[in-house]
Amino acid sequence: MKLLRLSLSAAVLLLASVLLAACGSGTDSASNVAHTDGPAATASTKPVKGGTIYYGGEQEPPCLGRPEWVQEAYIDRQVLDSLVSIDDNGKVIPWLAKSWTVSPDGKTYTFKLKPGVKFTDGTPFNAQAVVDNFNYWYDEKTTNYSNLGEFPFYKSSKAVDDLTFQLDLTHPYSPLLQTITQAYFGISSPQSLRRSEAEICEDPIGTGPFILDKWNHGQNLEFSTNPNYDSAPANAIHQGAPYVEKLIWSFIPDPTTRYGSLTSGQSTAIYDVPTQNWEEAQGQFNTYEHMEGGKPVTLNMNTVAGPFADLKVRQAFAYGTNRKADVESAFNGAVPYAGNGALTLTTPDYDPQLADAFSYDPKKAEGLLDEAGWTQKNSDGIRTKDGKELTVKIVYAAGAVITQEGLTVLQDIQQQAKQVGFDVVLVPITIEQLFSGAYSKPNKFDIIAQYFTHSSPGVLWAGVRQFNQSMFEPPALLQATEEAVSTNDPAKQKAAWYKAQELLVKNAAMVGLYPQPVLVAAKPELQDFWLEASQGEPVFSDAFLSQ
Amino acid sequence: MSAVKAKRALLRILGALLVIWAVATITFFVEAGLSGNRAEALLNQMAGTTRSVERTPAELAPINREYGFDKPLMTQYVEYIGGIARGDFGRSYLQHQSVLTIISRQVGPTIALTVSALVLAWLIMLTRIVVTARRGRFLTGFGSGVEIVSAGLPTYWLGVILLVIFAIDLQIFPVQGETSLVGLVLPAITLAIPLSGFLGQVTRDEFEKVLEQPFVVSARTRGMGDLAVRLRHVLRHAVLPAITLSGWALGALISGAVLVEAVFARPGVGNIIVSAAQSRDVPLVSGIVVLVAIVYVIANLLVDIAYTVVDPRLRST
Numbered sequence: 012m013k014l015l016r017l018s019l020s021a022a023v024l025l026l027a028s029v030l031l032a033a034c035g036s037g038t039d040s041a042s043n044v045a046h047t048d049g050p051a052a053t054a055s056t057k058p059v060k061g062g063t064i065y066y067g068g069e070q071e072p073p074c075l076g077r078p079e080w081v082q083e084a085y086i087d088r089q090v091l092d093s094l095v096s097i098d099d100n101g102k103v104i105p106w107l108a109k110s111w112t113v114s115p116d117g118k119t120y121t122f123k124l125k126p127g128v129k130f131t132d133g134t135p136f137n138a139q140a141v142v143d144n145f146n147y148w149y150d151e152k153t154t155n156y157s158n159l160g161e162f163p164f165y166k167s168s169k170a171v172d173d174l175t176f177q178l179d180l181t182h183p184y185s186p187l188l189q190t191i192t193q194a195y196f197g198i199s200s201p202q203s204l205r206r207s208e209a210e211i212c213e214d215p216i217g218t219g220p221f222i223l224d225k226w227n228h229g230q231n232l233e234f235s236t237n238p239n240y241d242s243a244p245a246n247a248i249h250q251g252a253p254y255v256e257k258l259i260w261s262f263i264p265d266p267t268t269r270y271g272s273l274t275s276g277q278s279t280a281i282y283d284v285p286t287q288n289w290e291e292a293q294g295q296f297n298t299y300e301h302m303e304g305g306k307p308v309t310l311n312m313n314t315v316a317g318p319f320a321d322l323k324v325r326q327a328f329a330y331g332t333n334r335k336a337d338v339e340s341a342f343n344g345a346v347p348y349a350g351n352g353a354l355t356l357t358t359p360d361y362d363p364q365l366a367d368a369f370s371y372d373p374k375k376a377e378g379l380l381d382e383a384g385w386t387q388k389n390s391d392g393i394r395t396k397d398g399k400e401l402t403v404k405i406v407y408a409a410g411a412v413i414t415q416e417g418l419t420v421l422q423d424i425q426q427q428a429k430q431v432g433f434d435v436v437l438v439p440i441t442i443e444q445l446f447s448g449a450y451s452k453p454n455k456f457d458i459i460a461q462y463f464t465h466s467s468p469g470v471l472w473a474g475v476r477q478f479n480q481s482m483f484e485p486p487a488l489l490q491a492t493e494e495a496v497s498t499n500d501p502a503k504q505k506a507a508w509y510k511a512q513e514l515l516v517k518n519a520a521m522v523g524l525y526p527q528p529v530l531v532a533a534k535p536e537l538q539d540f541w542l543e544a545s546q547g548e549p550v551f552s553d554a555f556l557s558q
Numbered sequence: 559m560s561a562v563k564a565k566r567a568l569l570r571i572l573g574a575l576l577v578i579w580a581v582a583t584i585t586f587f588v589e590a591g592l593s594g595n596r597a598e599a600l601l602n603q604m605a606g607t608t609r610s611v612e613r614t615p616a617e618l619a620p621i622n623r624e625y626g627f628d629k630p631l632m633t634q635y636v637e638y639i640g641g642i643a644r645g646d647f648g649r650s651y652l653q654h655q656s657v658l659t660i661i662s663r664q665v666g667p668t669i670a671l672t673v674s675a676l677v678l679a680w681l682i683m684l685t686r687i688v689v690t691a692r693r694g695r696f697l698t699g700f701g702s703g704v705e706i707v708s709a710g711l712p713t714y715w716l717g718v719i720l721l722v723i724f725a726i727d728l729q730i731f732p733v734q735g736e737t738s739l740v741g742l743v744l745p746a747i748t749l750a751i752p753l754s755g756f757l758g759q760v761t762r763d764e765f766e767k768v769l770e771q772p773f774v775v776s777a778r779t780r781g782m783g784d785l786a787v788r789l790r791h792v793l794r795h796a797v798l799p800a801i802t803l804s805g806w807a808l809g810a811l812i813s814g815a816v817l818v819e820a821v822f823a824r825p826g827v828g829n830i831i832v833s834a835a836q837s838r839d840v841p842l843v844s845g846i847v848v849l850v851a852i853v854y855v856i857a858n859l860l861v862d863i864a865y866t867v868v869d870p871r872l873r874s875t
Contacts, residue, residue, distance in 0.1 A: 067734070073652035073833065079604055208654040229664045229825025230735045263734050263823040267718055271726035272733040272823075411836070443838050445608055447592065447599035461608070477609055 056538055058249070062556040063257040064537065066549065067272045067281035071229065071262040076199055076215025081303075081464055081546060084194035085282075086260065088548040089234060091197025091217035094122055094141065094176075095188055096244035097466060097545050101359035103188040106244040107136065107198060107218065108176075117183025117499050118166075124174040128242045130200035132216050136242075138170030143201035145178070162190045162469065183497045185504050186469030189359055192545040193466050218242050220253045220552035234258040243552055248539050254555035273532060279556070280533035280540065282549070286416055289345040292532040299533070299540070300345075301547030302526035304358040305465030307349035308417060310405070310424075310522040311480035316453040318401055323383040325519035328403070329369035331376030331431035332424045338525045341419035345530060352523030353471060353515040357544070360468045360508040365516045368523075376431040385432065394432030402434040403457035406450045411442035412461055420524055421460065453482060462527055466545040468508040471515075472496050483520035574855040581851040582642055582844055586635055589840045596838070597621045600651055603837050625651065642848065648841035650834070657845035660830060665849070667737055668826035671818070672811040674742060675749035676804060682754035683761060683800070688788050691765045702762060709755025713814050717748040717821035734823040745822045749814050753807055757800045765796035794868055801868065805861035809854045 072083035076091070094108040108122040128136040145168040164180040171177050180187070190196075203216040214223060220243070221234035240252045261278070263269040266285040272278040273296065284292050292298055312319045312328070319325045338348040349355055351365035380386075385394040385401050394401040405421060407413040413421065418437075425435040440450055450456055459480050463470055472492040475484050488511055495507035515521045529547030533540055540554040590596070597618045602608055622628040626637070641648055647657035690701025724744060725733045731744050768774065769792055777787050812827070819828035827846060834842035866872045 071829065071833075073650070073837075074654060209649075209656075212654045227825065228660075229667070229819075229829055230737070230823070261735050261823065262829075264820045264829070265718075265823065268721060268734055268821055268823055271721060275726045275729050275733050277733050442836050443592070443599070446602040447595070447838070448602070448608065448612070451608060480608070 056557050058254045058539070058555045059557055060254050060256075060555070062255050063259060064255050064551055064554060064556070065277065065279045066258065066260045066551075067263045067269045067278035068260050069262065069264060069269065069283050074212035075223070075226075076203075076211050079195075084197075084546065085548050086232065087197045087215060087217075088194040088219070088543070089221040089258065089260075089551065090215045090219045090223055091194065091199060092128075092219050092242050092244075093191060093194065093196050093198060094124075095192055096246065096543065097189060097192040098246045099544050101189070101544075103192060104245040107141075107242055111188070113188075113499060115499065117185060117497065118180045120178040120180075120187060121171070122176045122178070124176060125242055126174055128218050129239065130202070130216055130218050131222050131237055131239075132200050132202055134200045134202045136198070136218050137173050138176040139173075140201045141176045141198060142168045142170050143204060144198050147199075147204045148196075161193070161195060162187055163473070183499075184469070184472075185496050185498060186359075186467035186472070189467035189545075190465070190469055194545075194548055221258055229262070231259055231261040234260065240552065244543075247550075248541075248553040253552045255551065258551055273534070276534075279537050280531060280549075282529070282531055284530040284532045286342045286345040286528075286530070289343060289530060296532040297535055297537065297540075299531040299542050301529040301542045301544070302347070302355055302357050303462075303464040303529065303546055304355055304467070305470045306463040306474065306521070307352060307355040307526040308413070308460060308462040308524045309349075309352040310458045310460055310524065312483075312520055312522060313453055313457050313459075314481050314483040314518075314520055317457045318385075318403060319457050321383050322518060323379045324385070324401075325522075326369065327376040327379035327383070327431065328428060328433060329376075329519045329522045330372045330379065331433065332427045333371040334420070334424065334522070334524055335371065337420045337423035337427075341416045341423070342525065342528075346416075346525050346528045349523040349526050351512060351516055352521035353474075353512040354468060354508075355526040357526070358465070358468055358470070360505050362509045362512045365512055368516045369519065371427075373427075373431050380432060388432060391434075392429065392432060393434045400434055401432055402436060403428075404436045404438050404455075405458040405460060406438045406440055406456040407460040408442050408445040409439035412445065417460070417524075451480070460524070464527060464546055468504075468511075469496065471508065471511045475511075481515075481520040483515065483518065485514065485518075488514045570859070577855060578848055578851045579639070582639060582848055583635075585844045585847045586638055586840065589838060589843060590631060590634075592838065597625070597627050599838060600625070603652065638844070642844070647845040647848070650842045651839045652833075652837055653839075653842070657841050660842065661827060661845055661849060664825050664827055664830060667824055668812065668815050668819070668828065670742060671745055671749065671815055671824070671826065672808060674746040675753065675811055675814075676808060678746050678750035679753035679757055679807070680800075680804075682750060683758045684793070684797075686754070686758055687761055687765050687796075688785070688793070691762055691788075692769055702759075705755045705758040705762065707755070708751045709759060711752050711755075713748060713752060714817045714821060716751060717745070717818050720744050720748055721821060735825070737825065741822075741824070745818045745824060748818050748821075749811055752814075753811070756807070757803060760799040760803055761796050764799055765792060768792045768795045771795075797868065798865070801861055801864050804864075805854070805857040808857040809850060812850055812853065 068085070070082040072080055072086065075083060075086055092107050094106060095103050095111070096106045098104050107125055107128065109125050111120060111122045113120055124136070124138060124141070130136060134140070149165045162184055164182040164184050166179040166181045168176065168178050197217060200216040204211060213226060220237055220240045222237050223232060224235050225233040227233070235257055236253045236255065238252050241250060243250050263272060266283065269281050269283065270285055270288050273281045312325045314320060314325070319328070335348040335350065338346065347356070350368050351362060354361045356363070380394055385396045387395045389395055389400060407421065409418070421437055425437060428435045438456070444450060450459065461480065463474070463478060472495065475488050475492055491507045491510040491514065495504050495511065498504055529542060531542065531549065536556050536558045538555055538557050541550050542548065543550050598613060601613065601621060626634055649656055650660055653660055686701050686704065690697045692698060721733065721744065725731045732741050774787060774791060777791050815826055816828035816831055819826040827849070830842065831846050834846060
């Protein structure tokens with residue numbers, strides 16, 4: 012469960028975008044190929060060998076090879092393979108593991124591993140290597156247990172034989188396989204994990220398609236191809252070594268610069284296309300999009316203190332704000348509205364019925380506020396009750412969590428809520444204040460706007476127990492999420508996850524806004540590039556340059 | 559060296575050390591005193607999450623032990639200052655590398671950027687002053703007008719404009735991340751233009767005053783050409799305030815570099831400053847703050863030296 016960390020400078024100068032648009036060469040769009048997730052082989056062209064892909068990434072992670080941020084996972088994916096992957100339909104598919112079984116009690120996972128795979132430092136890949144990785148992630152004596160937040164109940168792991176790995180849990184956890192498809196669970200060479208933290212950080216070593224040759228800090232990463240690569244996931248377009256010779260992954264924090272590096276031809280492909288350039292990019296480049304799974308950017312309502320402790324006031328706020336229109340206008344249509352605030356549409360077992368929850372209806376909002384006793388209005392049009400004004404604080408981590416587009420949405424919401432009598436105060440905080448928990452206490456906020464990326468509905472289980480910003484934990488919700496993780500029956504899992512989503516959404520504990528987008532644009536000559544489905548990690552192992 | 563000179567040098571060094579100590583101390587207590595639990599914040603940062611349930615002391619024990627958060631604050635402070643005195647700034651919380659390693663591998667491009675920006679700013683400023691000061695209403699007004707406007711230009715905005723025009727549209731310069739000389743041009747100009755405005759404003763007043771001094775008149779009566787008078791006699795008197803300002807400017811350029819490095823995707827200490835401050839990476843923040851303090855101290859020493867070069871009267875004392 013990770014926060015995508017976006018750069019501080021994500022606030023784009025409008026002027027810059029206007030200038031860029033002015034510099035763009037006309038609007039007549041060439042035929043454009045819009046891909047969504049997953050590999051889509053280009054039928055007519057035969058793969059060409061050689062060449063260098065220049066990828067304009069965004070954020071430089073402090074450390075690699077350790078399961079920390081999404082931004083780091085994107086890079087780790089190039090070097091590390093995982094046990095399993097996930098396809099566009101949410102189905103878990105083989106990767107370093109050929110097959111697996113789950114015990115009837117849901118507590119033991121047994122993986123049969125691919126034979127003959129080697130790490131790029133020459134160490135053989137086997138069950139003991141996987142054990143060493145799990146021990147590295149879950150060793151409670153070290154500080155390296157950030158993965159504990161990913162799935163709970165880890166007990167132990169063992170090598171049954173050379174190619175059979177067994178993972179034991181203290182309690183069943185059905186979303187486990189979906190969870191470990193994220194690159195946080197990429198398998199490093201056990202030899203490499205015996206080095207110092209500083210060395211591990213600097214130089215991850217795996218079985219993956221690329222080898223990290225050099226990290227030019229503050230600038231880029233230089234990868235060369237792993238010539239012996241033969242362990243691509245089951246949904247890859249081809250097995251074997253990547254076609255290109257090199258991959259240069261630059262860190263370009265400023266969105267105008269990043270997009271400019273594509274239009275000027277310096278980058279082959281770029282990450283996080285500015286939404287105001289998205290439409291133009293669709294006309295001129297191949298574009299790829301993935302909406303992050305997990306919890307979308309959501310208004311987490313404080314259900315225990317302040318005006319939103321009253322269900323009717325929460326519902327009034329949801330009805331009184333035209334979130335769908337706000338999202339569509341702020342993102343220029345590049346990002347869909349997420350009416351279901353509990354899960355995003357790409358997450359397995361997402362309930363699409365909830366997408367229309369609380370459609371804009373200011374009359375209904377006014378009625379609910381009257382019922383809740385906020386019947387008077389002061390001279391500014393703000394409702395009052397017993398002399399107290401209906402003032403609510405929306406806390407958000409500016410730049411890092413809520414981008415410039417997100418802020419526009421919040422500002423629109425502020426205006427609309429005022430029409431029905433809410434005085435909305437926007438409180439920007441820093442990412443550091445967010446992480447330090449300075450604003451997590453119930454008396455600090457009425458709404459906290461945030462998201463969690465995750466590849467499984469397990470985000471709901473942890474959401475109510477560890478990351479419960481709404482402080483909404485009725486027994487029915489605890490029970491539904493417990494039921495969902497405890498059963499091996501997919502139908503029962505689905506029913507229980509639906510129940511949990513319904514409780515969160517109908518009770519207006521999480522009022523949805525939009526999913527976190529991964530928007531990539533590439534020159535047309537880049538073929539067979541794709542974004543994988545767990546969290547939109549870019550995949551270059553099938554890609555080639557057609558000219 | 560005379561005893562007086564030695565004593566003065568010693569006092570200067572002590573003063574510089576005092577500044578660095580004070581800066582390091584303030585950084586430490588500000589970082590330690592920010593709201594929220596440091597271990598909790600660091601773990602959340604590492605995992606990219608915010609928890610609604612606080613971690614148990616047992617969960618926090620390893621991180622407290624690793625980073626010494628379990629020791630009394632004064633003990634942590636003494637160890638920290640002791641480390642800095644030995645030249646050991648410790649290890650970054652998040653990058654796990656030594657602070658000196660992190661800074662030293664990215665400080666080069668920042669120095670190249672700030673120094674070339676300063677030199678460029680001086681060149682732009684001097685040319686503009688010599689060509690336009692007291693040259694009739696139009697040219698003078700034009701020169702000082704440009705100064706006022708360029709002094710007020712926001713760095714980020716200017717950087718983006720230059721980038722869009724000269725790198726993205728005309729493609730004369732690289733868009734991103736070039737550490738070569740060509741890649742240095744646009745970033746250096748971005749920092750130099752506003753600075754040349756500042757320097758120009760203080761120099762112009764002085765320059766115009768000096769132009770009316772009796773020795774200028776006498777130089778002219780000796781038959782010296784106008785340009786020679788301006789360059790050889792007037793400039794030397796007029797640049798002293800700008801030299802003083804340059805000491806400050808060298809430090810200020812580093813903060814400007816934070817934005818410029820981001821716009822041009824250049825390596826440098828700018829991006830280290832931002833991410834270290836965001837993540838409350840105390841050793842790294844301290845390392846950079848002390849580095850900036852050292853830059854200021856050195857810059858001021860250079861200013862003093864420059865004074866004695868420009869003004870012969872200061873050499874004998």
